Ligand SMILES: Nc1ncnc2c1ncn2[C@@H]1O[C@H](COP(=O)(O)OP(=O)(O)OP(=O)(O)O)[C@@H](O)[C@H]1O
């Protein structure tokens with residue numbers, strides 16, 4: 037229950053006084069509804085079916101008196117006219133209130149989406165290393181949708197509560213004892229209902245876990261579908277799917293069972309209560325038929341509202357785990373926040389004049405484990421020239437450039453730009469001056485033009501073609517059916533590994549960066565294309581810092597400095613020729629192996 041109050045507080049914090057306006061509108065609708073109900077009595081009196089002793093009716097007797105003064109033929113017209121008027125007013129308020137509800141609901145959900153997404157964009161790299169992408173996607177889609185439904189349940193609950201309150205007050209005025217009796221029974225029911233709301237929350241939690249497993253599994257399997265098909269792993273995956281789906285099915289049926297149980301309980305108890313109350317009134321108190329009729333009428337309308345309230349409370353409890361997952365994601369993004377700025381649009385690139393350096397850098401991915409991915413790394417990358425980083429797989433090359441870009445923060449040691457330490461203030465400016473091509477080339481599912489313009493929104497077509505030429509990608513684009521406007525990825529043309537690498541390289545060159553980092557960026561190219569890309573890099577290194585990570589050592593022959601990394605530490609550095617001479621060193625051995633392979 038406290039979670040529901042927490043949720044209600046958040047809604048109030050967002051909507052503010054509008055929520056009160058909403059409640060007032062609801063109250064009016066409730067009042068009008070009840071007055072409409074009261075009108076039934078004079079109507080029955082007119083028909084003469086039941087004789088009422090109107091004088092004994094508390095609070096509403098005046099209504100009869102008033103109608104009795106009017107001639108019978110006119111009183112029918114009057115009653116019907118008032119009835120129509122009330123209904124019109126009621127639907128007007130209803131309409132206003134429904135629209136207001138929708139506005140609050142949509143606004144609240146929009147704010148949740150925007151805040152969470154902004155939080156994600158500002159979170160540091162470590163946050164993304166720790167979280168599965170599918171979990172985040174799921175929270176941003178399914179869980180937010182759940183919260184949206186929960187918000188509807190919340191509003192419906194609130195409106196039922198107000199309607200019920202109006203009817204209870206009315207019933208109380210008509211017959212305090214009877215109402216008090218029925219209310220006491222209702223309170224007992226409310227205490228029992230805690231069991232149902234708690235169980236609903238548990239079902240919500242189980243559902244959340246299951247759907248998390250489901251989405252993560254599906255994403256994983258689709259990413260690896262080629263491995264699944266080529267290695268006939270279908271059966272294992274089909275079994276997995278069957279298992280998860282069965283659990284989800286059981287969970288949904290069990291939740292419905294709980295809901296119907298509680299509804300059944302409420303209906304049975306309510307009918308027994310009503311029957312008992314009527315029996316008592318008729319036999320013990322010899323109560324007035326008019327009064328009796330009204331109270332019975334009120335409660336017969338009230339009970340379905342109470343049953344619905346309980347059902348909505350269960351829906352609300354069922355949604356709470358989704359809301360908590362969302363809030364937890366927001367909080368975690370806030371804890372992992374690396375950027376204090378509110379907007380990314382004013383970031384200015386820096387001009388690197390001397391060098392970018394790592395001084396005594398230590399870094400590990402998991403602070404609870406001993407293993408360091410970088411151990412006491414010292415490097416100087418001059419503002420002009422080509423630096424090659426080589427070493428066995430898993431040596432720490434990618435980790436090193438991630439530290440250079442400020443994605444990974446060193447545990448000890450510093451990153452310096454022209455002698456100045458890298459801080460939150462110059463972090464984004466540095467990244468704005470870096471073009472990075474990762475080991476896994478990534479293009480968005482959009483047109484080639486859009487993919488390129490992402491880097492430089494104002495670039496002209498000439499500039500785009502120039503970058504494509506430099507990356508040896510112009511031929512690739514010319515061959516495509518719609519040239520620059522060809523859609524790639526999910527919706528359009530699929531590209532080979534090498535074609536993709538060249539397009540990503542073109543995108544990186546478009547920005548005219550101060551530092552160009554290529555992490556295995558040409559590994560899929562044929563020798564001839566790679567040679568042409570090398571020529572581009574050689575021209576570029578006269579102006580900017582080029583950092584190349586490569587396994588194929590032939591591609592770094594012209595590097596100004598070569599840094600050899602092994603198990604997170606720098607084991608050699610120097611010019612290619614110097615390092616190549618020492619055949620017993622790691623670099624010499626790596627080179628020897630590649631020459632052997634080349635000679636066959
Ligand atoms: N996200 C991560 N979480 C935990 N450990 C990681 C993570 N990324 C890399 N590592 C570990 O850090 C070490 C260095 O990894 P890194 O990716 O820097 O190697 P690399 O030299 O780039 O290798 P490759 O040539 O295969 O790309 C490896 O032992 C790796 O297992």
Ligand SMILES: [Mg+2]
Nearest residue numbers: 433434435475
């Ligand atoms: Mg790597």
